[in-house]
Amino acid sequence: MQTKKIINDGNRAVDEMLEGILAAHPRHLKSVDGSPRSIIARDGPRQGKVGLVIGGGSGHEPSFLGFVGKGLADAAAIGNVFASPPPDPILECAKAVSSGAGVLFMYGNYAGDVMNFDMAAEMAAMDDIEVRTVLSTDDVASAPRDQRHKRRGVAGNFFIFKAAGAACDRMLSFDECERIAGKANDHTFTMGVALSPCSLPQTRRPNFEIEPDEMEIGMGIHGEPGIAREKLKTADEITDEMLDRILGEMAPARGDKVAVLVNSLGSTPLMELYIMNRRVKQRLDEIGVSIHASWVGNYCTSLEMAGASITLHRLDGELQTMLDHPCDCAMFRAG
Amino acid sequence: MQTKKIINDGNRAVDEMLEGILAAHPRHLKSVDGSPRSIIARDGPRQGKVGLVIGGGSGHEPSFLGFVGKGLADAAAIGNVFASPPPDPILECAKAVSSGAGVLFMYGNYAGDVMNFDMAAEMAAMDDIEVRTVLSTDDVASAPRDQRHKRRGVAGNFFIFKAAGAACDRMLSFDECERIAGKANDHTFTMGVALSPCSLPQTRRPNFEIEPDEMEIGMGIHGEPGIAREKLKTADEITDEMLDRILGEMAPARGDKVAVLVNSLGSTPLMELYIMNRRVKQRLDEIGVSIHASWVGNYCTSLEMAGASITLHRLDGELQTMLDHPCDCAMFRAG
Amino acid sequence: MTIDTARLVAMFAAIANAMSADRDRLCALDGVIGDADHGIAMELGFSAARDAVAALDTAAADPTALLNTAAKSFLNAVGASSGPLYATALMRGAAAVKGKTTLDDAETVALFQAMAKGIQDRGKAEPGEKTMIDAWAPAAQAAGEALASGKGLAASLEAAAQAAKAGAEATKAMIATKGRASRLGERSLGHMDPGAASAVTVIEAMRVALTS
Amino acid sequence: MTIDTARLVAMFAAIANAMSADRDRLCALDGVIGDADHGIAMELGFSAARDAVAALDTAAADPTALLNTAAKSFLNAVGASSGPLYATALMRGAAAVKGKTTLDDAETVALFQAMAKGIQDRGKAEPGEKTMIDAWAPAAQAAGEALASGKGLAASLEAAAQAAKAGAEATKAMIATKGRASRLGERSLGHMDPGAASAVTVIEAMRVALTS
């Protein structure tokens, strides 16, 4: 039996979704002429500003194109479900937002994305567009600490893109934008847990198996296996398990400030996320770390997967300024 | 086997959620001293302004307390999962936001809510707070057209509360606020479809049975049975079925303007909602109805239920002004 | 047989127990025609009432005070439909025994009838609308008739319990016109109303606690 | 045996067919150690390539143009990891047969080897890292050795297909260090790499289409 979805045709799902997105957000978004998978901000890209192009596979909505708009990303290149976009739509995004000040490519660190974005960057160079790339590698569960560069980028993208988008919007130099983007990544730590699978629109079969009393700690946002299968625990235990790893790496000092993101992988409802957030607050209070701002909800999903992730973004003065910088995107507003 | 949830204790889920909400949104929300289920806006309630108290059961997050904030509701009284709050927290909300100009109670039309809010209104009268009530009855599926007053209030609350909140924030008179609230309700039509059940945190059992290839048209946001069980259809067919009923009642003329809400009941992801929204746009284009604004996402959920609803809110000049009026809430910003 | 406050405290413990045992069945019944939470509401409400009355000084509290305490704690723990309905039932029961320190058979039946009346006043449901009234109303009537015909409390409550059971059974053949299930129309046919089902359990627990 | 553009068009049709048939197995393999979409990517990519080359004027297009068309359409339909890898394979194949209008046995084997080299250059994977290279590299080597030892195209591609199969089997005993599965460490042991599995299907479809 196929999984239930409200779709027409699995192979058309991404393009039909994009049509629906443009229909809903005409004031924020448009596609590049002739390149429907290249979505750009109506407001934002402008002379002298470093262009910010983000992107990745579909199925993570509101990532990535929900974060396209003034003050955040200038464009997003959209791939098939869980698949990097090919170089062409990425290149079209770069062209559309390039104004000579350089273009930043930012995306999660996945082999497929790296290959496609790198190809696009080479093609952009031929068009005299200077591209630099900052990969997000916030998923603590995906490689040991000394191999941070091998880690996946997951929900922490939210803070990393936000910082970079603010730097670009504040008309900082290409070097500065790149530096701040990299720093934002270094300051961002995410751990996830998955409870039940999603299914791809084309196959409509669960993308992994999991027992009714199990959870998978550290599972990736495409259902990639994580660190460990365990029996489902309580919200506090799960949150602690995730925070222990995050805090172990982030090693905050008393008096440090963080921003918090408690993110649903899809079908885990706000009630559960806020119960987790309660525990996050308790734990941070205990160690004297203050919360500058929190986001709780669907920010980087895996279709209808059940599960959640916690991200801490350690702030200094500069990153706080970037976080507080206003942005007005299709599916997200802040500042 | 129990359903999977990230919770600690089913009986504590609502209170722990509220703790997590206050931890996440301290700039927007606080609870009334001694009444943790009465959540009020930090900014908004003020001298001479009609107070707006909304509320209902938990499990619909971000409804209701996500819509508490400047420009929208002044307070929300929070019940157990799928259960009206009792009179006490409602009364505490009324007291906290009352400034002599009157207090509007707005909530969905359910027997339990009506009894509890009415009791609270009687108690408020004893404290010399004048309360008037406007019920939302937007669920087209829940009673025939000639018995509109018997219908349930569902996701359309979003537009109805938004209009009333704007009227209050614009310091209109009690009469005007009440009139606009009622008019907003009259102009709002919702239909839902459910694909799979949710489960209550206390029982952790599916709250209804449905075959793997079935959907229920018109199911309520608490899993109340709807109009018909049918085989799951395509997104376009489902959307058409819902729109046919909505448009049949709303009977828009060519040139009319509407606002659109495509709402997830919980686990139906944005991809599917936007595919539905694409069809909504096509259908409205066909009949020459223009879309003033669209919202697509989780606005009125049923925990982790799969399914979606479509709401059309017919605008005239006044309702458009109310819709465009800025609001800044814990989980929602606009304008 | 005389009912004192200690007996009423025990009665609330017995109802709370019965509700816990019955919770999942009631949720399942509510799942078919409502929102699947009725068992939770009833368990929560009567547990809260049990705890609140257990915390009273039974020497100082009279039945009226005890029943009002139960009403208030039930209501605040539950909300929902059951909250106002049972809270009103208990407040009306409290009013009906005002001034008494212990209750004789007639007073106990009066309390019972006042409860049914309270539910009806609050919910405005008529018999036949597929609500808890379809259990409570015949139960109250049966208890009154039994007492009037000279029966004692045990037999009167026995009659009430029987009538409640028959009334709940009868809801299967009714189309709901009040409460959440009222939007189902004919689809509500064939299913027992959860509120009527829980009423049977409440009344039976009262009967046992008050007469054993 | 001489391969002309019509034969290459037929080859893409055959691979696309084979990918559709194999899609769900490949997704399931990818579900175990990756993101469950490999079959979709391969089906999409080769369907797009099939359609693009079928739309060419085969009289006017030479093998290089045809393979470049296939590469571009595969890439644009897919993205992901498979897109750049197979697109590069096809572009390198195109470059390897530049200027030819038909391909003899040696040229066809050169094309095949260029494809493997393209995948390796693009993905930078070494044999033993549990990727499609573990099927493609031994296949390319086996084809080259067979041809060098005087075998014809059929026998050379037969050797390639055998080697691919053995190579894919061998990935079960490998720990992934490239691609999505590389974060699993030891948990990737025991499972066949989906990209290696699909390579077997691609190569077998090529063999049949080019030699029957």
Ligand SMILES: Nc1ncnc2c1ncn2[C@@H]1O[C@H](COP(=O)(O)OP(=O)(O)O)[C@@H](O)[C@H]1O
């Ligand atoms: N107006 C009413 N009068 C009497 N009983 C009612 C009325 N409305 C609902 N009920 C009873 O309440 C029961 C449902 O209670 P419960 O599930 O606790 O509340 P809710 O419907 O708010 O979830 C119904 O089965 C019915 O017996």
Ligand SMILES: Nc1ncnc2c1ncn2[C@@H]1O[C@H](COP(=O)(O)OP(=O)(O)O)[C@@H](O)[C@H]1O
């Ligand atoms: N660097 C690489 N070199 C060669 N093959 C690779 C590399 N990275 C991944 N692969 C292959 O790609 C396959 C996965 O492809 P696919 O599922 O289509 O892409 P994605 O991982 O982006 O979802 C893997 O099984 C592996 O064989």
Ligand SMILES: [Mg+2]
């Ligand atoms: Mg993929």
Ligand SMILES: [Mg+2]
């Ligand atoms: Mg309820």
Ligand SMILES: [Mg+2]
């Ligand atoms: Mg109920």
Ligand SMILES: [Mg+2]
């Ligand atoms: Mg894959």
